Each structure stands twice: as structure tokens, then as C-alpha cells.
Amino acid sequence: MAPVAVTRLLALISLTVALDNGLLRTPPMGWMAWERFRCEIDCKNDPENCISESLFRDMADRLAEDGWKELGYEFPGGIAKLAKYIHDRGLKLGIYADIGTQTCMGFPGTTLDKIEIDALTFASWGVDYLKFDGCSSNSVEQMLGYPLMSKALNATGRPMAFSCSWPVYVGGLPPNVNYSFLGDICNLWRNYYDIQDSWDSVQGIVEWFSNNQDDLQPAAGPGRWNDPDMLIIGNFGLSEDQACSQMALWAIMAAPLIMSNDLRNLDKSATAILQNKVAIAINQDPMGIQGRRLLQEKSHIEVFWRPLSQSASALVFLSRRTDMPYLYHTCLAKLNYDAGNYEAYDVFTGSTVMGLNATTEFTVSINPSGVVMWYVYPEQQSKQTETLHY
Numbered sequence: 001m002a003p004v005a006v007t008r009l010l011a012l013i014s015l016t017v018a019l020d021n022g023l024l025r026t027p028p029m030g031w032m033a034w035e036r037f038r039c040e041i042d043c044k045n046d047p048e049n050c051i052s053e054s055l056f057r058d059m060a061d062r063l064a065e066d067g068w069k070e071l072g073y074e075f076p077g078g079i080a081k082l083a084k085y086i087h088d089r090g091l092k093l094g095i096y097a098d099i100g101t102q103t104c105m106g107f108p109g110t111t112l113d114k115i116e117i118d119a120l121t122f123a124s125w126g127v128d129y130l131k132f133d134g135c136s137s138n139s140v141e142q143m144l145g146y147p148l149m150s151k152a153l154n155a156t157g158r159p160m161a162f163s164c165s166w167p168v169y170v171g172g173l174p175p176n177v178n179y180s181f182l183g184d185i186c187n188l189w190r191n192y193y194d195i196q197d198s199w200d201s202v203q204g205i206v207e208w209f210s211n212n213q214d215d216l217q218p219a220a221g222p223g224r225w226n227d228p229d230m231l232i233i234g235n236f237g238l239s240e241d242q243a244c245s246q247m248a249l250w251a252i253m254a255a256p257l258i259m260s261n262d263l264r265n266l267d268k269s270a271t272a273i274l275q276n277k278v279a280i281a282i283n284q285d286p287m288g289i290q291g292r293r294l295l296q297e298k299s300h301i302e303v304f305w306r307p308l309s310q311s312a313s314a315l316v317f318l319s320r321r322t323d324m325p326y327l328y329h330t331c332l333a334k335l336n337y338d339a340g341n342y343e344a345y346d347v348f349t350g351s352t353v354m355g356l357n358a359t360t361e362f363t364v365s366i367n368p369s370g371v372v373m374w375y376v377y378p379e380q381q382s383k384q385t386e387t388l389h390y
Contacts, residue, residue, distance in 0.1 A: 019150050021159040024187040025222040026284040028129070028161060028256045030075025030094065031059055031068075035195060035230045035260035039105040056082050062263035064089035071275055072284060073259065075129050075161075083126040094129035094161075095122060099145040100136030109136055112145055119152035122160065131163040142166050150185035163227065164189040173212055179219035188225040188256055191216065195229035197237035199369060202246050203320070205229065209253060210293040210302075220254055220290040227256050234261035234270035241370030243273050244348050248316045248373040251283040252291035252304045278347045278375055282306070282314045291316075294335055301328050301366065303335060312377040313337075315344075319366040326366050332376070333358040340378060347373040355379075 033051060043050035060082070063069050075094045083093045097118060098109040110118045110132075122130060132149055134142055146166045153160050164186035170176040172191040182189055192208050195201050205228045209216060220226050231250060233243040250257060259274060266274075273279075291306025291314065300320040307313050315335065319326055332342060337358045344353040353374070356362065364372040 019162060019185050019187065019223075020154060021161070021187070023159055023161045023223065024225065026286065026288065027225050027254055028075055028188065028258065029072040029280075029284075030092070030129075030257075031063060031073060031259045031261075031263065032075075032094070032131075032230055033059075033260065034096075035197065035232055036235055036262060037260075053082060057085060059263050060086045060089055060091055063091055066263065066271075067275060068263070071277065071280055073257070075258065087126060092128035093126060094131065095125075095127050096131045096133065097122075098133040098135055098137070099141055099149070100134060102136040104133060104135035110145075110149075112141060112148065115145065115148050116152045116155075119149060119156055122153075123156035123158040127158075127160055129161040129163065131165070133165045134169040137169075139170065142169055147185050161187045163187065167191045168193065172208075173215055179215070183219060183221075183224035187223055188227045190227050190229065192228065195232060197232050197235045199238055199242045202232070202238070202242065202249075206249055206318075210304075213292050217290045217292055220288070222286070222288040225254060225256060226290065228253060230258050230260040231274065232260060233274055234259070234263075234266045239369065240269050240273075241367045243270060244373075245318060245369060245371045247273050247276065247279050248347065248371045249304065249318070251279045251373075252306045252314055252316050254283065254285075254288060254290040254306070257283055273348075276347060278345065279373070282308065282347070282375060285309055297328075299326060299328070301326060303330075305335060308375075310377070310381060312375065312381070314347075315374040315376055317364050317366050317372040317374075319368055319370055321366075321368045323368060325368070327363050328366055329361060329363050331359055331361050332356060337376075341380075342376055343379055344374040344376045347375060 037049055037051060040046060040050045043052050063073055069090055074092050086093045098104065100109040101111060102109050130153065132146065146164050150162055153162055166189060167177045168190045192205055195205060209228055216226050231246060232238060233246060238246065285308045287307065287309050289307050291304055293302055294305050295303040302318045302320060304316040304318065305313060317328055339358050342356040344356060366372050
């Protein structure tokens with residue numbers, strides 16, 4: 001198809017495709033199989049880790065019974081026959097598809113001529129969330145397919161959150177990605193490469209998002225989110241400090257909190273981090289403004305900031321060091337805070353720093369590859385924060 005014809009068709013689609021589903025006014029939370037379980041299908045030799053109905057039932061049970069649902073984690077990955085089982089537990093069903101001839105693991109894809117029937121099928125199954133990948137497709141198929149699937153989902157009459165992988169296949173940045181248009185057709189989108197179970201992978205994702213925050217941060221907001229990929233907390237690649245770092249940074253970035261781990265075997269530390277109510281509240285702040293990296297120090301300390309409702313904000317002090325805990329000295333005025341008196345709640349220790357003037361020098365001790373995360377609020381609002389803390 002000629003480029004001009006493609007552009008005209010895309011323009012025609014855009015007139016009628018706005019994703020009018022009212023969903024995901026805060027970043028989605030839930031569980032997904034991919035990073036932890038991949039596409040292991042040898043259930044004879046590895047029944048505990050293979051992709052099966054039993055696995056998804058187990059994870060749905062854990063989400064429903066171990067306090068995850070009450071905290072907002074409600075999207076498990078799944079297949080059609082699990083829909084009633086999952087819905088009966090107050091959870092929502094997510095499913096994976098691909099715009100190409102094959103998925104990334106070689107299973108049948110949703111080609112352009114199959115988009116409408118697949119959307120109707122997902123709706124008939126009771127699907128609540130579609131992740132639409134882009135393996136085995138070309139740029140023209142992506143340009144046409146993602147808007148067409150958005151339109152087809154709308155046409156079913158069933159509200160389904162729509163997660164698009166389109167940006168990552170074209171470099172993730174303008175001018176190849178039109179984030180204004182993307183926000184009209186998708187609820188969230190993958191911008192960058194898949195996360196792997198390692199601290200290096202987490203660091204690489206954070207670095208890319210921070211380096212490109214001027215392009216990415218304005219694109220995010222209620223109903224339209226940048227997606228740096230899954231939470232790998234509770235797997236094998238992160239220390240406890242690094243797990244806190246991922247949770248804190250994903251909260252600052254207003255990122256989806258989609259876990260990929262084995263909920264049947266999470267240790268107490270990973271559970272506590274993932275169920276941290278203040279970190280979740282920061283992530284789910286209704287203003288929906290994505291945070292930014294403010295500073296990169298020569299000491300390899302980085303500072304991130306996110307504005308929140310009720311004149312509050314969140315700060316993350318991240319150590320990129322590998323040697324020993326580092327004492328970082330600063331004051332709120334150096335971090336662009338207005339004159340006034342503040343209090344700060346330490347998200348992971350539960351302690352409160354009181355009597356902070358904007359010019360008051362303070363010191364935080366940050367472990368190597370760890371964070372200190374503060375919820376900061378004007379002193380006169382301290383009573384209003386009690387519900388957030390507890």
C-alpha cells in the first residue's frame with residue numbers, strides 16, 4: 001500500500017477510533033505470567049511451572065485470598081475457560097494477542113482480517129484487558145492494526161482495557177511515535193524492551209525512561225500510561241534493596257504495577273514490598289502525573305520527584321553505587337520545593353521526619369542499589385495523611 005494511502009486511511013480511522021472505555025484512570029495493577037513462567041508448556045515434567053489452567057487458577061486464588069485484591073491487584077493473565085472462575089473471585093481477566101502472523105513465541109497471531117472477529121471473541125469470553133503485541137508484523141500492519149483493534153474493542157460494547165506494544169517496535173520515541181494519537185487509542189503502551197530478571201535490566205529501563213522523560217512524561221495521564229514492563233519482585237534476580245528500588249521507581253513513574261512472579265511462593269520481604277500501602281497509594285494517585293528524575297549527582301545518587309494530590313509529593317533517592325551505604329545531604333529547596341514547613345513519611349521504614357523547612361539540611365542513608373522513598377506533604381496537612389499511612 002502506498003504511504004499516502006496509508007496516511008489517509010490512518011486519518012480516517014482516527015476520526016472514529018477514540019478509545020471511549022473510561023478505564024484505567026489510575027495505572028493498572030495485577031499479575032501476568034510472562035516474565036516468570038514464559039511459555040513453558042511441558043506440564044508432564046514441570047507441572048509446577050508450566051502454563052496451564054491450574055497455574056492461573058492458583059494465581060487467581062492467591063490474588064483473591066492473600067490480600068492482593070484489596071490492594072488493587074486485579075488483572076491476572078488468562079484464557080477463556082477461566083473467566084467465570086476469575087470473575088467469581090472479584091478479579092478481572094486479561095488475555096494476550098499479537099497483530100502479526102505469529103506471536104513472539106510462534107503461536108497464531110491476529111492478522112488484520114481477523115481483528116474484528118477476535119475482538120468479538122474476547123468480548124464473548126468476558127475478557128477485561130487485552131495486551132496486543134507486535135511480533136511478526138511490519139510497520140504498515142502496526143499502523144493499521146492497533147487503531148483497528150481499538151475501534152473493534154469499542155464496537156463490542158464490552159469495556160476492555162487496551163495495552164499496545166506498538167511504540168517499542170518503532171523505537172519508542174517521537175517522531176516515530178505519536179503519543180497524542182496513541183493516547184486516543186490505547187490505555188497503556190510498552191515503550192521499551194522486555195524486562196529480564198536482573199538489576200541490570202531494571203537499571204537499563206529506568207535510565208532509558210529518565211533520559212527520554214521530556215518526550216514520555218507528558219504522554220501519561222488518567223486512562224493513558226507509559227508501561228516500563230512488569231514487576232519482577234519475588235523472583236531470583238533482585239536483592240531486597242533492589243526490590244524496594246523497583247517498587248519505588250515504578251510508583252514514581254505512574255507505571256502499571258503488573259507482577260510477574262510465583263504468588264504461591266513469595267517470601268515475606270517480597271510480599272511486604274509489593275503490598276506496601278503507601279507506595280501503592282503514590283502509584284495510584286488520582287492526578288495521574290508521571291514523575292521525573294530531578295538530579296544525577298557525581299556521587300551516583302539520583303533524585304526522582306512526583307507531584308501528588310493535596311499539595312503532596314513523592315521523592316525517591318536512588319543509589320547507583322555498588323560499594324557501601326552513602327550519606328546524601330540536601331534540602332527541599334534544592335529539589336525545587338517552595339518555602340514552607342513540611343513533613344516526610346518514609347515509605348519503607350514507616351518513620352516520619354517532622355519540622356522540615358524548605359531550607360533545612362537533611363541527610364539520608366541509601367544502601368547500594370537501594371532507595372529512600374519519602375511521601376512529602378505541607379506540615380498543616382499532617383492530619384490528612386493519616387489515612388494514607390495506615
